[in-house]
Amino acid sequence: MLANANRLTPYLFLAPAAAVMAIALLYPIGYMIYASFLDWNPSQRIGEADWVGLRNYANLLSDAAFRESFWVTIKFAVLVVSIEMVLGVGLALLLDRELRGMTLLRTVFILPMMIAPIVVGLVWRYMYHPTVGTFNKVLNDLGLPSAPWLSDGNWAFASIVIADIWQWTPFIFILSLAALQSLPRSAMEAARIDGATGWQLIWHIKLPLMLPVLIVTALLRLIDAFKVLEVILVMTNGGPGLSTEILALRISRTASEFRELGYAAAMSNLLLILLLFLTLAMFAYTKLTEARAARLAAAKEVEVG
Amino acid sequence: MFNKWKLTGAAIAVAIAGAAQANPYEPYEGTTLVVNFPAHPHYDAAIAVLDQFTEETGIEVEVDQLQYLRMRERQTLELTKDEGDYDLIAYVVFSKADYVYADQLENLAKYFMNPALADPDYDQSDLISGYVQNIGVAGGAKGYLPGQLGSAFGVPFGSETSVLAYRRDIFEKHGLEAPETYDDLLELACQIPELEPGMGGMASRAASGHQASHAFLLHLAPLGGRVFDDAWNPIINNEAGVAAANALKTIVDCGPEGGTTFGPAEAAAAAFRQGQAAMFMDSIAFAATFEDPTQSTVAGNVGYAMHPMGVRRASQTGGFGLAIPSNAQNKEAAFLLLQWLTSKEGDLAVAMEGGNPSRFSTYQNAELNAKFPYSATFGEALEFADPDWRPIIPVWGGINADIGTTLSQVLTEDLDPQEALDGVAERARATMEEAGYYTWADAE
Numbered sequence: 001m002l003a004n005a006n007r008l009t010p011y012l013f014l015a016p017a018a019a020v021m022a023i024a025l026l027y028p029i030g031y032m033i034y035a036s037f038l039d040w041n042p043s044q045r046i047g048e049a050d051w052v053g054l055r056n057y058a059n060l061l062s063d064a065a066f067r068e069s070f071w072v073t074i075k076f077a078v079l080v081v082s083i084e085m086v087l088g089v090g091l092a093l094l095l096d097r098e099l100r101g102m103t104l105l106r107t108v109f110i111l112p113m114m115i116a117p118i119v120v121g122l123v124w125r126y127m128y129h130p131t132v133g134t135f136n137k138v139l140n141d142l143g144l145p146s147a148p149w150l151s152d153g154n155w156a157f158a159s160i161v162i163a164d165i166w167q168w169t170p171f172i173f174i175l176s177l178a179a180l181q182s183l184p185r186s187a188m189e190a191a192r193i194d195g196a197t198g199w200q201l202i203w204h205i206k207l208p209l210m211l212p213v214l215i216v217t218a219l220l221r222l223i224d225a226f227k228v229l230e231v232i233l234v235m236t237n238g239g240p241g242l243s244t245e246i247l248a249l250r251i252s253r254t255a256s257e258f259r260e261l262g263y264a265a266a267m268s269n270l271l272l273i274l275l276l277f278l279t280l281a282m283f284a285y286t287k288l289t290e291a292r293a294a295r296l297a298a299a300k301e302v303e304v305g
Numbered sequence: 306m307f308n309k310w311k312l313t314g315a316a317i318a319v320a321i322a323g324a325a326q327a328n329p330y331e332p333y334e335g336t337t338l339v340v341n342f343p344a345h346p347h348y349d350a351a352i353a354v355l356d357q358f359t360e361e362t363g364i365e366v367e368v369d370q371l372q373y374l375r376m377r378e379r380q381t382l383e384l385t386k387d388e389g390d391y392d393l394i395a396y397v398v399f400s401k402a403d404y405v406y407a408d409q410l411e412n413l414a415k416y417f418m419n420p421a422l423a424d425p426d427y428d429q430s431d432l433i434s435g436y437v438q439n440i441g442v443a444g445g446a447k448g449y450l451p452g453q454l455g456s457a458f459g460v461p462f463g464s465e466t467s468v469l470a471y472r473r474d475i476f477e478k479h480g481l482e483a484p485e486t487y488d489d490l491l492e493l494a495c496q497i498p499e500l501e502p503g504m505g506g507m508a509s510r511a512a513s514g515h516q517a518s519h520a521f522l523l524h525l526a527p528l529g530g531r532v533f534d535d536a537w538n539p540i541i542n543n544e545a546g547v548a549a550a551n552a553l554k555t556i557v558d559c560g561p562e563g564g565t566t567f568g569p570a571e572a573a574a575a576a577f578r579q580g581q582a583a584m585f586m587d588s589i590a591f592a593a594t595f596e597d598p599t600q601s602t603v604a605g606n607v608g609y610a611m612h613p614m615g616v617r618r619a620s621q622t623g624g625f626g627l628a629i630p631s632n633a634q635n636k637e638a639a640f641l642l643l644q645w646l647t648s649k650e651g652d653l654a655v656a657m658e659g660g661n662p663s664r665f666s667t668y669q670n671a672e673l674n675a676k677f678p679y680s681a682t683f684g685e686a687l688e689f690a691d692p693d694w695r696p697i698i699p700v701w702g703g704i705n706a707d708i709g710t711t712l713s714q715v716l717t718e719d720l721d722p723q724e725a726l727d728g729v730a731e732r733a734r735a736t737m738e739e740a741g742y743y744t745w746a747d748a749e
Contacts, residue, residue: 041699042381043407065710130563131581151565153718239513240565240717242710256378257514258703259403 088172121234153243334363505561518709
């Protein structure tokens with residue numbers, strides 16, 4: 001009896017946390033999944049909405065605008081994360097040294113990611129403004145023609161990519177820098193003694209050692225990039241046409257402008273599934289590296305033994 | 306002596322009657338009304354006179370002001386609650402269908418029948434009938450057009466039609482005349498950038514979504530088109546539809562730089578008011594801001610003409626109405642505010658602050674015409690205000706957004722107008738089918 005009680009004790013202590021999780025996490029997701037089977041407009045209460053089964057999902061597959069916005073999202077996420085990784089890691093490698101005023105510099109570097117997204121959107125929108133914006137003014141002063149920053153599909157896409165890079169490169173920079181500074185000094189010293197040049201040091205020692213952190217960082221950014229909304233909402237509201245209409249924005253417009261909450265819920269579920277895969281990939285990778293490290297450690301012990 | 310008493314008695318009787326009559330507001334004194342208004346020149350003017358209302362009635366008013374599309378989203382959520390936060394709302398005209406269909410607005414009949422609330426001097430017949438039908442009445446022909454069985458759920462307040470504003474100084478300089486027809490308009494729109502380098506022909510809304518759709522529909526009606534025929538079949542892709550899309554494209558192409566991202570504020574405020582465009586055709590609501598020298602560099606140089614004619618004259622009908630939500634907590638006091646704001650005195654007071662009249666008497670008021678000389682043109686334009694320039698039906702939100710997104714592709718990605726509108730028509734048909742608009746046609 002007592003043994004039984006002892007075995008149950010941990011679960012008892014876990015119960016409140018589990019209950020909070022169930023309410024705070026599972027309930028909203030369950031609600032969203034339920035809603036995705038409904039034909040529900042925001043003027044109705046959920047109880048008044050009609051059950052339509054899988055119709056929302058079936059419609060999604062044949063919805064050209066949704067497919068377009070899906071590709072815009074993928075293109076956007078892959079592009080910004082790749083560029084941010086290169087820039088962020090590069091900056092970290094450059095600044096991984098004792099410099100005067102380094103603390104201040106680092107704070108300045110991470111400033112963009114601390115600004116509220118709506119403000120970022122507004123600031124960039126005004127900088128891109130066709131006549132009074134900073135960029136076109138500079139171009140005109142240099143005697144160059146104005147660029148259609150937000151008023152042409154391809155330019156607008158490039159513009160939101162630039163804004164996102166400006167805002168999120170610091171995130172990668174700061175994580176890479178932390179990773180760099182926690183690398184074992186011995187490995188680097190050994191390499192230097194063996195005559196490795198700076199490039200070789202980066203290429204063969206630093207980057208491979210940083211890789212686990214970099215992969216997790218990239219995945220975190222990727223997940224985030226799939227959900228970005230406010231900056232683009234303020235800058236272009238998805239236009240011109242559908243050129244910058246990323247999925248999160250499409251979902252928001254479907255709910256508010258098209259007034260189809262069920263359809264928006266179905267889209268959100270697809271996005272959720274996609275992100276779930278990415279998260280699983282991240283976990284799988286962590287597990288894999290841990291297993292590899294354990295295997296190496298075991299092998300080492302055998303060698304030593 | 307006796308006479309004196311009689312007189313005093315009469316004076317007292319008059320005083321009592323006067324007190325009873327003069328203060329229908331007394332039972333509601335000290336009430337605080339929460340109202341939801343759009344950020345819009347007309348409502349800025351309305352807010353300016355609210356103090357006067359509080360002074361006269363003792364009813365306090367708290368205003369929650371939002372950009373009009375955000376306001377609509379907020380209201381949509383607010384109206385589904387059991388107890389709403391808003392006592393009075395200003396709704397944008399295309400919300401009429403959504404709210405009335407979901408049974409979320411008070412039918413105003415019972416208030417106008419209540420002798421303690423209804424002001425005998427209100428004079429309903431003075432309200433501009435086109436606006437009342439378009440904004441306030443639901444349940445007539447097709448559900449949203451004038452018809453015998455409609456009834457009022459709101460009262461127009463901040464109602465608008467479209468006029469053409471143009472730069473008189475620029476037109477005079479080059480010997481140009483304000484365009485009478487669409488052919489003239491389009492020719493001028495592209496002629497001006499050549500005559501005045503750096504200046505766009507006409508500033509227009511064109512941003513992806515609602516704004517591009519609004520701009521397109523503005524040209525569709527005068528060019529002879531409609532979104533649906535009488536049996537709800539989409540005809541937006543007929544010849545008139547393509548002509549309207551091409552007209553919009555011409556206007557935006559010859560318009561000020563960056564025009565494809567403009568909402569009404571950018572087109573009116575940034576472009577026209579700062580002298581970057583020679584014409585602006587949109588709601589009359591912006592006129593007051595053009596004439597305000599603290600905001601506008603073109604004050605005093607703006608002429609106004611009727612919305613040019615295509616195959617017919619058809620200016621837009623739009624703007625806002627005031628309504629009482631079914632879940633409001635102070636409905637009677639809210640009605641008193643609604644009545645006060647839309648009364649002859651209220652309408653005039655708001656108009657004098659730069660608002661848009663909803664009453665014939667206000668347009669005829671000499672004082673107003675002296676302060677805002679364009680009022681006469683606007684009154685004239687009302688005659689051709691077209692209540693059917695866009696359908697106000699519950700599924701309109703989705704179709705409207707689709708039109709606007711697709712047209713934005715026409716404007717920026719060189720999508721062929723015919724192809725674009727064919728796609729819109731096909732998707733609109735599916736939406737209408739799903740919503741049951743072909744139930745009766747199919748049965749035949």
